[in-house]
Amino acid sequence: MISWSNFVSQLFNGLALGALLALISSGLTIIYGTLGVLNLAHGAMFMLGGYAGFVAYQATGSFAIAVIAGTLFLGVVGVVMERVIIRHFYSRPHEDQLLVTFGLSIVYVEAVRFFFSSQSQTVQPPKLLTGITSLGFMVYPTYRLAVVGIVAVALAALFIVLYRTRLGMIVRAGIEDSLMVDSLGINVDRVFMVVFGIGAMAAGFAGIVNAPVVSLTPDVGEAILVQTFVVIVIGGVGSFTGAILGGLIAGEIISITSMFNPGYAYVMLFAAMTIVLMVRPQGLLGTKGRE
Amino acid sequence: MTGKRMRGKQAGMMTSSVMRSHQFGLVEIMTGIALIAVPLILPYLGSAPNTVNRILVWGLFGIGFDILFGYTGLLSFGQSALYGTGGFVTAYLLTRAGFPYVIPALIIGMVVAAIVGYLVGLVALRRTGIYFAMITVAIAEVFYFVEFNPLAEYTGGENGLPGVPTPSIPLGFTTLHFTTGWSLYPFLAFCYFIGIVVALRIVRSPVGTIFRAIRENPLRAAAVGHNVHGYKLTAFVIAAAYAGIAGGLLGVLQAFMPPEAFTFDTSGQLVIQTAIGGRGTLFGPLLGAAVWLFLQDFLQATLKLGAAWKLVLGLVFVVLVVFLRHGIIGGIVDLYRWLRRGRRGAADVDEMPADVGTDGSAEVDEGATTQPVTLPNRDAPQYAGPILKATGLTKHYGGVIANADIDFSVDRGELRGIIGPNGAGKSTFFKMLTCEVPPTSGTIVFEGRDITRMRVTDVCQLGLTKSYQVNQLFNRLTVRENVTIAALAALRGKFRLDMMRSLAKIPGLHEQVEHTLELVNLSKRRDTPVSELAYGEKRRLEVGLALASSPRLLLLDEPLAGMSPAERVETVKLLKSIAQGRTMIIIDHDMDALFELAERITVLQEGRVLVEGTPEEIKGNAKVQEAYLGGVHGVIDAQTAVA
Numbered sequence: 062m063i064s065w066s067n068f069v070s071q072l073f074n075g076l077a078l079g080a081l082l083a084l085i086s087s088g089l090t091i092i093y094g095t096l097g098v099l100n101l102a103h104g105a106m107f108m109l110g111g112y113a114g115f116v117a118y119q120a121t122g123s124f125a126i127a128v129i130a131g132t133l134f135l136g137v138v139g140v141v142m143e144r145v146i147i148r149h150f151y152s153r154p155h156e157d158q159l160l161v162t163f164g165l166s167i168v169y170v171e172a173v174r175f176f177f178s179s180q181s182q183t184v185q186p187p188k189l190l191t192g193i194t195s196l197g198f199m200v201y202p203t204y205r206l207a208v209v210g211i212v213a214v215a216l217a218a219l220f221i222v223l224y225r226t227r228l229g230m231i232v233r234a235g236i237e238d239s240l241m242v243d244s245l246g247i248n249v250d251r252v253f254m255v256v257f258g259i260g261a262m263a264a265g266f267a268g269i270v271n272a273p274v275v276s277l278t279p280d281v282g283e284a285i286l287v288q289t290f291v292v293i294v295i296g297g298v299g300s301f302t303g304a305i306l307g308g309l310i311a312g313e314i315i316s317i318t319s320m321f322n323p324g325y326a327y328v329m330l331f332a333a334m335t336i337v338l339m340v341r342p343q344g345l346l347g348t349k350g351r352e
Numbered sequence: 353m354t355g356k357r358m359r360g361k362q363a364g365m366m367t368s369s370v371m372r373s374h375q376f377g378l379v380e381i382m383t384g385i386a387l388i389a390v391p392l393i394l395p396y397l398g399s400a401p402n403t404v405n406r407i408l409v410w411g412l413f414g415i416g417f418d419i420l421f422g423y424t425g426l427l428s429f430g431q432s433a434l435y436g437t438g439g440f441v442t443a444y445l446l447t448r449a450g451f452p453y454v455i456p457a458l459i460i461g462m463v464v465a466a467i468v469g470y471l472v473g474l475v476a477l478r479r480t481g482i483y484f485a486m487i488t489v490a491i492a493e494v495f496y497f498v499e500f501n502p503l504a505e506y507t508g509g510e511n512g513l514p515g516v517p518t519p520s521i522p523l524g525f526t527t528l529h530f531t532t533g534w535s536l537y538p539f540l541a542f543c544y545f546i547g548i549v550v551a552l553r554i555v556r557s558p559v560g561t562i563f564r565a566i567r568e569n570p571l572r573a574a575a576v577g578h579n580v581h582g583y584k585l586t587a588f589v590i591a592a593a594y595a596g597i598a599g600g601l602l603g604v605l606q607a608f609m610p611p612e613a614f615t616f617d618t619s620g621q622l623v624i625q626t627a628i629g630g631r632g633t634l635f636g637p638l639l640g641a642a643v644w645l646f647l648q649d650f651l652q653a654t655l656k657l658g659a660a661w662k663l664v665l666g667l668v669f670v671v672l673v674v675f676l677r678h679g680i681i682g683g684i685v686d687l688y689r690w691l692r693r694g695r696r697g698a699a700d701v702d703e704m705p706a707d708v709g710t711d712g713s714a715e716v717d718e719g720a721t722t723q724p725v726t727l728p729n730r731d732a733p734q735y736a737g738p739i740l741k742a743t744g745l746t747k748h749y750g751g752v753i754a755n756a757d758i759d760f761s762v763d764r765g766e767l768r769g770i771i772g773p774n775g776a777g778k779s780t781f782f783k784m785l786t787c788e789v790p791p792t793s794g795t796i797v798f799e800g801r802d803i804t805r806m807r808v809t810d811v812c813q814l815g816l817t818k819s820y821q822v823n824q825l826f827n828r829l830t831v832r833e834n835v836t837i838a839a840l841a842a843l844r845g846k847f848r849l850d851m852m853r854s855l856a857k858i859p860g861l862h863e864q865v866e867h868t869l870e871l872v873n874l875s876k877r878r879d880t881p882v883s884e885l886a887y888g889e890k891r892r893l894e895v896g897l898a899l900a901s902s903p904r905l906l907l908l909d910e911p912l913a914g915m916s917p918a919e920r921v922e923t924v925k926l927l928k929s930i931a932q933g934r935t936m937i938i939i940d941h942d943m944d945a946l947f948e949l950a951e952r953i954t955v956l957q958e959g960r961v962l963v964e965g966t967p968e969e970i971k972g973n974a975k976v977q978e979a980y981l982g983g984v985h986g987v988i989d990a991q992t993a994v995a
Contacts (some may be wrong), residue, residue: 149674179659298483324497
């Protein structure tokens with residue numbers, strides 16, 4: 062039977078997964094909203110962040126350095142990718158953008174497989190956060206609790222960038238009407254590069270923070286990418302708050318369903334997505350007419 | 353009908369092109385010959401029969417996908433769901449259920465996949481563009497997990513279903529056994545052949561034409577009167593059926609139905625192969641599969657790359673997407689065109705139609721003789737009174753009032769002009785009349801029928817349509833294809849599944865298209881792609897698209913916008929000839945033109961009707977002059993004011 066404490070601990074699992082999905086999705090959604098490109102390599106970039114952190118962790122033994130390395134490395138990957146390939150695709154049809162980012166995701170995954178094999182790798186959480194914490198009525202792995210906090214801080218940072226800085230204002234304006242922003246004399250070219258870099262960093266950060274929770278394999282990004290899509294469909298494209306709400310909903314649905322039967326987790330996720338599509342096709346916090 | 357077709361050079365061109373779709377067989381025969389030749393040649397080149405068979409299965413899978421992606425423009429990353437469904441239904445019937453007949457089992461698998469495709473399509477097609485791609489990915493993932501877990505009892509879970517038999521066909525005197533390798537090849541090749549023949553018919557049918565219209569401009573396809581959602585769903589179901597039978601054949605080919613059929617990799621590989629070979633070609637997926645599988649064999653076996661083969665192919669794919677937009681077949685076509693252009697060079701310039709001047713206008717085609725078709729479903733209802741009557745029409749955008757309380761009425765046969773300064777709400781008014789945007793309040797009555805809450809497609813089918821202020825054309829298609837798309841909506845209604853019928857066999861289509869082309873003076877440009885037209889020609893085609901559906905009320909939103917003075921003169925002449933026997937409402941800023949054309953003028957200002965009257969009354973009206981000149985009193989000729 063399912064006990065009360067089991068249920069609560071699944072709620073926490075859902076919260077941790079949800080926060081993580083929210084972070085990855087908000088990266089994807091601001092990239093799409095600003096640049097108009099749906100980055101199918103986003104899941105692979107999440108995975109790359111994990112591996113970059115893993116390498117740094119192997120070299121230094123410090124988890125903090127691993128997090129910084131994973132995030133910065135993905136920032137570099139994002140900027141290079143945008144400069145070399147993605148920017149040539151802004152004027153091409155959506156289908157071409159999907160094809161090229163899909164191709165890049167294969168390249169990333171297979172390159173990692175080539176260097177690290179398909180075997181799973183583990184990253185230990187920092188000493189301070191290992192073990193379990195007693196919450197009074199139940200015990201819970203300390204690191205998972207910490208993930209919620211760490212991701213919340215990252216989301217808050219992203220929120221400040223988006224809502225309290227000049228860059229954020231441009232990004233939000235660009236999501237509403239990129240043509241207008243362009244004609245206001247803002248250097249959209251540079252903004253696009255920075256936004257892609259920030260989105261990539263969010264994915265990389267999530268990748269390394271998640272690494273101690275699950276073992277690291279080259280395919281870890283694929284499942285995350287699919288979940289991210291559901292999050293965005295539920296939350297609404299181009300909406301930062303929608304990504305957070307959608308992430309938490311998706312995380313809880315997966316966790317709670319898994320308690321009964323993990324095989325139905327996706328079915329329930331899909332059911333939720335279908336209901337949203339039927340009732341509110343633009344997503345819970347999405348704006349009508351934004352495709 | 354044939355007599356009309358034999359009119360001079362243009363008619364000859366038309367006939368030859370129609371004949372192309374009549375000439376059923378050339379592509380089909382070539383395909384048949386190639387399929388027969390393969391087992392006679394490839395074994396000597398050392399190809400493994402199994403690779404060739406797999407290419408055929410991927411190719412068949414891809415035909416349906418190409419109709420969905422290449423023709424209709426819907427990029428699905430979830431085809432594995434339908435491939436797996438068809439495959440597992442067929443395999444389950446043939447193994448666990450003990451059903452002995454392979455071919456009926458394949459057909460059942462196909463039908464089930466098509467039904468499932470219909471249901472999936474209902475959900476996925478709620479949204480378009482990237483949403484559609486994301487939703488299909490998510491749905492496919494659900495199928496994967498369902499196969500592994502809740503349905504594992506039937507599907508074998510991660511073990512799949514082994515022991516799928518191969519087909520045997522009893523012929524009375526003997527029985528054909530297809531087993532493995534080259535022995536199975538004829539069966540797969542036959543399936544592929546049937547698949548390609550059916551697909552070729554579909555893409556040459558009216559439905560295929562509408563698929564391409566949806567790919568090029570879904571909004572306009574809906575505005576000329578096609579049920580876009582219905583046709584998208586049709587394309588999705590067709591793709592599902594092809595996926596289903598291909599999935600079944602995979603089980604037959606491997607004597608085992610692998611659960612991997614349901615993975616995202618399957619969908620991804622299909623997308624990659626189609627993009628490599630060339631989308632919108634039907635044969636692209638087959639070519640792409642050949643490239644992918646042969647390269648895989650080559651990299652793995654010959655170069656001993658092991659698992660790195662996929663990395664290499666991934667890089668190849670990225671490079672291909674960056675540099676070769678339309679895949680290998682598209683690249684070959686471009687190269688061929690480029691070579692031809694290079695060879696003929698100067699000659700081409702002379703061949704340019706002489707009547708295309710710098711202003712892009714063509715001479716009026718005298719001797720236009722084709723008659724308009726009477727469209728049986730377009731007979732005007734018995735109704736006396738104004739053809740269009742709007743009452744209290746109001747539109748708010750948030751706090752902005754675009755139109756406020758407009759009463760507006762147009763009589764049958766009238767030519768009404770609407771003028772007003774920028775921001776007067778003219779375009780919003782038109783959008784409400786054609787039901788593109790719903791009014792905040794008020795009613796619109798067309799021929800006695802309340803159309804206020806109807807959709808733009810249905811209103812067009814009733815006989816009310818619009819030409820757009822900004823060209824809304826089907827850019828990669830030719831002039832004639834553009835007009836055909838609009839005419840099809842008038843002749844066939846908003847939704848009809850005549851997928852096996854050739855375009856040439858639709859009664860009245862040829863006449864309707866030719867007549868429209870003559871009306872807008874584009875007969876000589878009929879085979880030119882829209883992207884190569886001059887601006888003035890595009891404007892005329894824009895009007896032609898609206899005309900081709902034989903509307904009883906035609907709305908023209910700034911037909912003269914952006915034209916040179918010479919083009920304006922031509923277009924006014926054109927509008928005059930179109931106006932005969934039609935009811936039209938024209939918005940424009942060119943008052944000279946409108947005063948010349950219209951019998952009555954309505955002046956809008958700040959979202960309201962300022963005044964209405966004959967051109968003479970409007971010219972002398974002090975309020976109108978004030979509206980345009982902002983408080984300057986005295987008699988100033990409105991014409992000079994505009995100039």
